[in-house]
Each structure stands twice: as C-alpha cells, then as structure tokens.
Amino acid sequence: xTTKTTPNQLIIDPVTRIEGHSKITITLGEQGEVTDAxxxxxQFRGFERMCEGRPVHEMPSLMARICGICPVSHLVASAKAxxxxxxxxxxxxxxxxxRLMNLAQILQxxxxxxxxxxxxxxxxxxxxxxxxxxxxxxxxxxxxxxKDGIALRRYGQxxxxxxxxxRIHPAWVVPGGVTSPLRAEVRDEILAGVPxxxxxxxxxxxxxxxxxxxxxxxxxxxxxxxxxxxGLVSEDGTAEHYDGTLRAIGPAGTxxxxxxxxxxxxxxxxEAVEPWSYLKSTYLAKLGYPDGIYRVGPLARLNVVxxxxxxxxxxxxxxxxxxxxxxxxxxxxxxxxxxxxxxxCCERIEQILRDPGILSGRVRSQAGINRNEGxxxxxxxxxxxxxxxxxxDDGLVQRANLIIATGQNNLAMNRGVKQVAxxxxxxxxxxxGMLNRVEAVIRCYDPCLSCSTHAVGQMPFHIQLxxxxxxxxxxLATP
Amino acid sequence: MTExxxxxxxxxxxxxxxxxxxxxxxxxxxxxxxxxxxxxxxxEVLAAHQLTPELAEDLHRATVAVLVDATPDAPPGSWQVLxxxxxxxxxxxxxxxxxxxxxxxxLARQLYGGAPPVALVAVGTACFDDGDTLTPAVAAAVxxxxxxxxxxxxxxx
Numbered sequence: 001x002t003t004k005t006t007p008n009q010l011i012i013d014p015v016t017r018i019e020g021h022s023k024i025t026i027t028l029g030e031q032g033e034v035t036d037a038x039x040x041x042x043q044f045r046g047f048e049r050m051c052e053g054r055p056v057h058e059m060p061s062l063m064a065r066i067c068g069i070c071p072v073s074h075l076v077a078s079a080k081a082x083x084x085x086x087x088x089x090x091x092x093x094x095x096x097x098x099r100l101m102n103l104a105q106i107l108q109x110x111x112x113x114x115x116x117x118x119x120x121x122x123x124x125x126x127x128x129x130x131x132x133x134x135x136x137x138x139x140x141x142x143x144x145x146x147k148d149g150i151a152l153r154r155y156g157q158x159x160x161x162x163x164x165x166x167r168i169h170p171a172w173v174v175p176g177g178v179t180s181p182l183r184a185e186v187r188d189e190i191l192a193g194v195p196x197x198x199x200x201x202x203x204x205x206x207x208x209x210x211x212x213x214x215x216x217x218x219x220x221x222x223x224x225x226x227x228x229x230x231g232l233v234s235e236d237g238t239a240e241h242y243d244g245t246l247r248a249i250g251p252a253g254t255x256x257x258x259x260x261x262x263x264x265x266x267x268x269x270x271e272a273v274e275p276w277s278y279l280k281s282t283y284l285a286k287l288g289y290p291d292g293i294y295r296v297g298p299l300a301r302l303n304v305v306x307x308x309x310x311x312x313x314x315x316x317x318x319x320x321x322x323x324x325x326x327x328x329x330x331x332x333x334x335x336x337x338x339x340x341x342x343x344x345c346c347e348r349i350e351q352i353l354r355d356p357g358i359l360s361g362r363v364r365s366q367a368g369i370n371r372n373e374g375x376x377x378x379x380x381x382x383x384x385x386x387x388x389x390x391x392x393d394d395g396l397v398q399r400a401n402l403i404i405a406t407g408q409n410n411l412a413m414n415r416g417v418k419q420v421a422x423x424x425x426x427x428x429x430x431x432x433g434m435l436n437r438v439e440a441v442i443r444c445y446d447p448c449l450s451c452s453t454h455a456v457g458q459m460p461f462h463i464q465l466x467x468x469x470x471x472x473x474x475x476l477a478t479p
Numbered sequence: 480m481t482e483x484x485x486x487x488x489x490x491x492x493x494x495x496x497x498x499x500x501x502x503x504x505x506x507x508x509x510x511x512x513x514x515x516x517x518x519x520x521x522x523e524v525l526a527a528h529q530l531t532p533e534l535a536e537d538l539h540r541a542t543v544a545v546l547v548d549a550t551p552d553a554p555p556g557s558w559q560v561l562x563x564x565x566x567x568x569x570x571x572x573x574x575x576x577x578x579x580x581x582x583x584x585x586l587a588r589q590l591y592g593g594a595p596p597v598a599l600v601a602v603g604t605a606c607f608d609d610g611d612t613l614t615p616a617v618a619a620a621v622x623x624x625x626x627x628x629x630x631x632x633x634x635x636x
Contacts, residue, residue: 068528116532135532136582139589147590154533 108156115149
C-alpha cells in the first residue's frame, strides 16, 4: 500500500482483497470532518456492447468469459435468457443439473470470500500487522482454518470440473439445458464429499458465533442502515437460487414487491449512472433514485426468505434471527449469512443428487428462435443476477443488458464507506487501520468488479481524502 | 476431500498460463497435449490458468511434480529446468488468486505435512498479445517439451 497526502483530499487506491479495480475518495469539511465518501469503480465496462451482433446461442459461453470468479453464474443466467428466447425450458434433469452447478459455484465463491479474503481480518484483527493479515498468515497461525477454506473451495471447484469438464469457464450449461447427463460415478463422488464439507462449514460457523461479540463495534457502524433487500424466493417461501420469483422487502420486512416474474424485473428495478464510477447503481423503481437503495446477496437472501428449506441451514437461520432479529441490517452480517448459505449449499447439493431423476438422459431441449426478447435471472454468490437480451429474427443480439449483484449493492457500498469513514477518519491523515476498515466494509459485500470489466492481476484499492476546496489531502493505495 | 485418501500417489504435471495470451499459455498447451498422450496415462495432468492455493493438496499427494510455465526471459522455444527443493523455499506471500511455485510448495508442507520434489520447466516466449495460438517457435517446442516432461516425471528424483 502507498500513501499520498495533499492538502484537501484523501485517496485509497487501490482497494485490496476484492475482485476488480476501484478507489475511494473521502471528502473533508472545514473542521476536518468527513462530509462525503465515494466508492469509484475505475474499470470501463463494455461487455454489453461487445455482445451486439453475436448469435444469441453464443451468449452463455461468451458471458461466462466475463468473470473468472463466477463464470457459472453468468453461464446460468445467460442460458436462462436464451431459453426464454427459444420459448423452451430444460428437461427436469437438465434444470436440476444447472441448479447443482450454480450451488457449487456459490459454495466455492463463498469459501473464497470468507476464508481467504475476510477471515484474516476476523482472526488477526483489523489493526493487526498487514504483513501477516493474509492467507499465508492463516496457514501459519490458524492452519485448520486455512485447510477448511481451501478444502471447501476445492470441493466446489472440483464439482464444477466434474460436471462441466473444467473448473473455470465450463461450457456444459447451454441453451435448453446441459450438454451431457450426470454419470452415476460422478454423482457418487460428489455425494461422498458432502459430509466433510458440512463438517468444515459447521466448524467455521461455530467459531464465528462464539467470536462475533468481538465485532460489536464494527457491526454497529459498518453499513448498518435501513435499506430494502431483494432476492429470489421459491413458491413456498424457501431459498431459491435458480428459479423462483423476485421479492423485495423493506428494512422491517414490509413487502415492496413479491412474486415478480424474472421477465418483469424492469418493473421493480431501475438503473442509474453517476459520472464518478463505471459501475451502474440500481434502485427499486417504486422508491425512486436514490431512495430505492437495496441490498442483494446472502444477507438479503436470508432476509427475504421465510426459511432456507434444508434442516441444518434452517436451524442456523433460526438461531441467527434469535441473535440478530428477523431482518438484520448491518452489512457486517454478510459474513454470518454467507456461512449459513454455504451450509445450505452443501445440504441442497445432497438433496438434488439423491433424487433418482438426476441421472436421466434427457437433459437438453432443442428449439430455435421463437421470441425476440428474453430474460434470465438467477442468484449468483454476490446476489441476484439478471441477463436481458433482445434479438432479431435471425437470433442476432441487438441489445444486451446485464444487471450484476455488485451494481445492485453499489448505493449501499457507497453509504457504508461513508459511514465507516465518518466513524474512523477524524483528521487529515490516514492510518493503515482506518484504510483496512474502509476496505473491509466493502469486502463484506464481496464485490466482484470483474463482472464489469476484467481485472488484470491483483485487485488494487485506492482511497482519497478530499478537503472542502476539492484538494486531495491524503491518498492511500496498494502497489 | 474431493478425492479418496486411498488415491494412489503418482507424478503430477501442472501446465499453467493464460491460453488467451498467446505464448503465455504454453504451459497450458503442454498440459493439453499430455492429457491425450497415452504415455502420460500414469500421470496426473492439470491445465490451469495460474497456480492457486487449492493445488497445494494435489502437490502434497504427488510423488514428483513438474510445473510448466512461460518466461519472457529466454529465447522463444527454448526451455530450462529449475529443480526447486522444498527445503530451500521461503513461504512468501499467497493470495487467493495466484501463488508462486515456491509458495505452493510451502503451502503443501505447512498444511499437509510435505511436498515432493518439484521441477519447473520455464519456456521462453515471444509474444503475450491477445490470441489463442502460440508463435511458431514456441508451438514447435511443445512436442519436445512434452517428451522432456515425461522424462522428468519418470525420473522420480
């Protein structure tokens, strides 16, 4: 990390341990108080334009290239959008197999976020020496924790590889379903890993619950404000990551939207752009911009559902609600909910694999272009993901619009950064601990800016402190 | 956890690099060639974008390991073999996205109790531009590198 100080502005650039490139600008008033803070995504986003003119059948594999972290999520949402254009649906086994791969993706991504990216702060402390506050520090001082994280991520990745032929950018999910049925030996191999995965998640959950009182202060001021929440919900009110309908609730659980079909997403979600970031900000249309601020991702998903729908995750959800209330509002709780959702993924994977129909040979529907417009919605690790395509009669893409989870959390991330900055920045000089806290509140959301554009190399972070006259007072950046 | 602990230990080859950056992907291309080579039937061959911490367990389980990567610091199509002794490596830093061969060895030792002898085959390159084809000199070297990797894996040094 590097530090830059100028009279009126403080800059953190780049942000570390998140996916993508960004910086933060903190503006100070006359008395040195924080008056504003902004999270800037500094990468240009151009994927939607690149898709124009491409045959729509190419879209799933093309979209999977958007991100090396969650290619499966884009693959699934894209394939669903093309299903809609073909006016068809995958056979039941094909849909279950897509669901299975989506759960594997969420599992491995959550393991990466919690164990690799966030747990160094949680285990060593936010003021700990940055020289050991990383994965290898965990290996040396908390080896079981490191092994659990690596093993869970490996399990999810291996599952994706077994199903799709490779860990990253598998081309198995296609319009109409998947390219090949599940073999019994693959099912058995994945099933054999479930108990071990559950044991590792339980170990992390148990530790987190006994340790969480350490972070009472962080919980109070890290993105702790009332917002709406959005996520997919199944017909019976349980968690849903592949199908279902959209539900948006207010901070006290009031239903804002419910049973919104994916095709009608535009009726509840609006999009806005600001000149200081390449990341779009979305908002609930009924509440307007920017009052329609909402959050997606594990915290939102657990808030919008009635229950998870698997035994262990339901127990954990009930315990969480008894500890934190029915609709916890602090973004710090993304960590807790991420772990519960990881447990849910393990259980749900087992449920799906124990369904005898999972080995059916009918896994793909065939159809041509039967509609000129299609929407695909699924839950990605970081939140609800929407792909919307318009095609001509030959199936060439005329317009593509991607609404990614990180964009939906953009307003909340900005407000969270401001809240943390106002709590910790009291002068015109940054400290490493302050920088890490500002970064860590963003890490709660596990943002993936690579969905917007590809990141090259390590995720950088940049914070600026800006004085009342607009001068940069201080600046911090990772190299 | 994803493979039975009774999985027999065998030589491991990891070819890694970005196959969409021309010669940067030479390790990946070598791994792809080995994956369909009957002489490599007894090897575990992995093609990867980069080394990640998850590979530490694979490394730990192997009898010997051969890593194949691109280097800009050698004539295109040439290659050299660096034998990395586990005992000589310092841990260094490790991120969730990528780690060095030395860090991978250290992770295998620290987390799983040991690492096998590791050789790094560093292949000289000419071009890292966008593209999924190797330059002629590097492409011509893939076959001989495959032969050499098979020899290294068989040595069990």
